[in-house]
Amino acid sequence: MRRLFAALAGGVFGTGLMVSGMVDTAKVRGWLDIFGAWDPTLAFVMGGAIAPMAVAWFFTRGRTPRLGGSFPPPPEQRLGRPLIVGSVLFGMGWGLAGLCPGPALASASFNGAQGLVFLAAMALGMYAAPPVRARLSETHA
Amino acid sequence: MEQDWVYGLLGGGVIGLAGAIYLLINGRIMGASGIVGGLVDGSGRNDGGERLAFLVGLVGVPAVLALVFGAPETNITGNWAVLIAAGLLVGVGTRVANGCTSGHGVCGISRLSLRGIVATVFYIGAGGLTVVLFRHILGVI
DSSP, rough: HHHHHHHHHHHHHHHHHHHHHOOOHHHHHHOOOTTOOOTTTTHHHHHHHHHHHHHHHHTTTTOOHHHHHHHHOOOOOOOOHHHHEEEEEEHHHHHHHHHHHHHHTGGGGGHHHHHHHHHHHHHHHHHHHHHHHHHEEEEEE | OHHHHHHHHHHHHHHHHHHHHHHHOOOOOOOHHHHHHHHSSTTTTTHHHHHHHHHHHHHHHHHHHHHHOOOOOOOOOOOHHHHHHHHHHHHHHHHHHTTIIIIIIIITTTTTOOHHHHHHHHHHHHHHHHIIIIIOOOOOO
C-alpha cells in the first residue's frame, strides 16, 4: 500500500513537472537569467505548488498519516554551514544545466544520453556528499 | 508564450497535490533529492521499496505521457563538460544542504520553515549569478 501511494505521488509529481514546463531547461535558466529574457514561469509553479502544500501541512495537525507512522517533526531552526554551502553548490549546478533532481528524473525517458549523463553525475555527487556534509558540520561546531 | 504562466500555475498545483498525497497518506516529505539520495548512499535502505516506487512513478508516468502526447522540448545542453559539472554540483549540493527545489522549496516554504526559505534564497541567488557569469560574461551556456 505504501509503495502504491508512493508511485502515485511520484506519477502525479512527474505530471505536474510536465504540465508546468519545468522539464524545459530553457525555462528554468530563463527564470534565473535576470539580465536576459527573464521568464517568470517558475515563480507561478512555486506559488501553485506551495498553496496546496500549505493546506496539506494544516491537515497534519492532530492527525497521523493515513498509512500509519507519524508526520515529519517540526523543521529544525538551526541553519548551519551545510545548508548554506550545499544550497550554493546546488544553485550553481542548477544554473549551469537548468536541471534539478525532480525534473531531471521526470525527463529521463526523453532527454537522451545527455539526461542520463547528468543523472549519473548527480548520483555520483550524492554518493560523495555525506563526508562533505560531516566535514562542514564539524568545522562549524 | 503568453499562456506559459497558466500552465505553470496549473502544473504547480499538480506538484503540490503530489506533495500533499505523499505527506498525508505516506507521512513523508516529497523531496526528490532526499528520496534518490537515500537510495544512492544507503541511508534510506529500510524504506527503499517506497523510495523506488516513487521513482518508478516519477520516471514512468512522464515517459507514458511523452509517448501519448509527444515528448516536450527540453532544450538540454549538448555540452558534456557542463552536464557532468552540473550533475556533480546538484548531487553534492542537494545532499549537503539536505534538500532541493521540491524539499526545501515546495515542502519547506509551505510550512514556513526558515531552513527551507534560506536554502531557496541561496540556491536561486547562486543559480542567477551562475547564469549571468556563464552566459553573459563567459558565453559558455
